[in-house]
Amino acid sequence: MSSRPQPVIGRRAVLRGAALGLGAGGLLSACGIPAAKQSADSCLSTDLSATEKTLIFSNWPSYMDESKEKVNGQTVLPTLAAFEKQTGIKVTYTADVNDNAEFYAKVRDQLGACQPCGRDIFVLTDWMAARTVGLGWIQKLDHANLPNVDKNLLQQLKAPRWDPNRDHSVPWQTGLTGIAYNAKFTKEVGSFADLLSRGDLKGKVTMLSEMPDTMSFMLRLEGADPNKFDDAAWNKALERLSRYVASGQIRRFTGNDYVQDLNAGNIVACQAWSGDVLALQADNPDIKFVVPEEGLALWSDNLLVPNKAAHKANAEALMNYYYDPEVAATLAAWVNYICPVDGARAAMEKVDPELVDSPLIFPDKTVLDKTFAFMPLDTAKAKLYETDFNLAIGG
Template sequence: MSPRHQPVVGRRAVLKGMSLSALGLGGVLTGCGIPAAKQSAGDCISTDESAQQKTLNFSNWPSYMDESDEKVNGKTVLPTLEDFQTQSGIKVTYTTDVNDNAEFYAKVRDQLGSCQSCGRDIFVLTDWMAARMIGLGWIQKLDHAKIPNVDQQLLAKLKAPSWDPNRDYSVPWQSGLTGIAYNAKVTKPVGSFTDLLTREDLKGRITLLSEMPDTMSFMLKLVGADPEKFNDAEWSKALQKLEDVVSTGQIRRFTGNDYVQDLNAGNIAACEAWSGDVIAMQADNPDIKFVVPEEGLNLWSDNMLVPNKATHKGNAEKLMNYYYEPEVAATLADWVNYICPVTGAKKAMETVDPDVVDDPLIFPDEAMLAKTSAFMPLDTAKAALYETDFNLAIGG
């Protein structure tokens, strides 16, 4: 099995484990019911020592960096990261300690909430948590003069999220899609979420995701609401839609990406699915098909962020700029199997791995991207309320 075809489900499994307990009881996402402390650039001043200190502490998700088959002194080689260190002279301490967005938040909230160093210069978090930390004033503003590759190469669809419209604080590491997958060996094609939730031949043979933003994005679409901008009344209507479907017995269960095993085996016929999982499954099972639902796709990103009091922001910006070099981005995407956010990487992939160039789950075209939407950013209290609603609806 080549690195490209190694399963990457570990990272998304823990990512998609966001639950009521992870969000925190009482809608505050902090211990003891104390609201998270906001900061501001004027109040929490960071000093950059990159010119004197060629080091960088980088926290990322497991299985989210290209790896070589070889080992040196018993350690796995990370080719693009090794090349960055050689080119830049910056020594990177790379740690895969982001196992869950909310869990990671819990690790750093006390320090960042009190304007102290969290011991990291750069970390990678998903849209909803990136938005929350930016809103709390915990993230340093980037110097775009130092990341020209990002400005030149970032996919247009990812340039202006509502929670960071100028990408002043965040740079996408990788992105992904949420849609439908089905096993062609056990069912005919499934073309829409309406089909998934109503077809009699699929009753009890489908799964939906336990990730609230993913599943509720589709429920909002089904009731005519926009998942990027909706109100409480529309939320209630979508929630009722979900409860109605649950009551019919159409849904076998709600899952993380443990749907992979059941779909491969034919224990379920179809499901809500993440693009990276589907690529990994298709390597060994050609019967697994990914569908762009008639209702559209969910698009998400995991983002590089520089926290307050990190003392190597300039070094972090060099790393961001490096990973937006097309050949580097293509090498990374070839291994991790998710959407590459770098426009020039598709051309570079012709040399890196020609078999991947036309894979729409790594390089979606404009027509596919036009069918995507993201989930509306929520403040901490609203997120906890909606998560409570969702967990009650799915029986969690």
């Protein structure tokens, strides 16, 4: 058993906005006005990195490697401390991205008005990252400062539809959404069609409260492509979900609190995130992760530099640092999600040999070829779809 520290709260433990009625649709309309678009021409930023060696970094909880030691009462973050020592850049690090929509609400007024939001770099999931890029709120990156990123970014992540040249974003960590089951209580569940129809599973399964995760698979079951679909396909997928809810097949919709129920056998199978499953498997070998017949949803959480951030080059230095394979492997060994850095698997031989063959950190090409992404949505469409989804799941 590895002695590496394990995060107490997973990166997605707090992603329960939809289930709690706090989906992006509600938050986006909270101020009663549409989000204001900007552009590189209308919202100019000045970079002070040459004279100010500082960086303000907002990230998700438990999404940075930690040490058991403390200095002046503060937890040591080893790779970040090494970055500071190597570059002389002092990082103010805060784990205050508790929910994509909630964080959007924190910064929307400033960024919409072309004002500083108090951060030089933050991390958002694909669908929300796409929204902020589409609104013109994110600075264009200088790839001359990102040689490690250009060299080592996994091929499958290089050209998302919402940022095809990675001009505005760099993946921080990546994950898979598939199926998990507890082999102590049920036989293998190989597809979402089975998960949502088998009689022996009725009332013993959960789905995720994040709309893109769950609706991706409803679309797949309808024969549609989650990365490119129209309203007709959406409506059919939504009707399918409503039927599953009405049948009682689905016990509830969750954030990553499904892990406790799955571990205890209160549920026997579920839609699941890969990092959660890997953490569970460390103590419970009965927990299995399945590549379902419908494929796997692939998502990333992305590093972004907002408009009016005054330390873009410093942020780019941090991005480039974390794309060094050994640094990336060290981080991946702690957070347990897919490492987006080519070469990190070889580096893991030295960092933590037990994880070299982990398919949930280093999936092979066969697995990655079965992945798909959810279509980027503009603000109006996202609000409509999130409202539809909340109504369907009873949120």
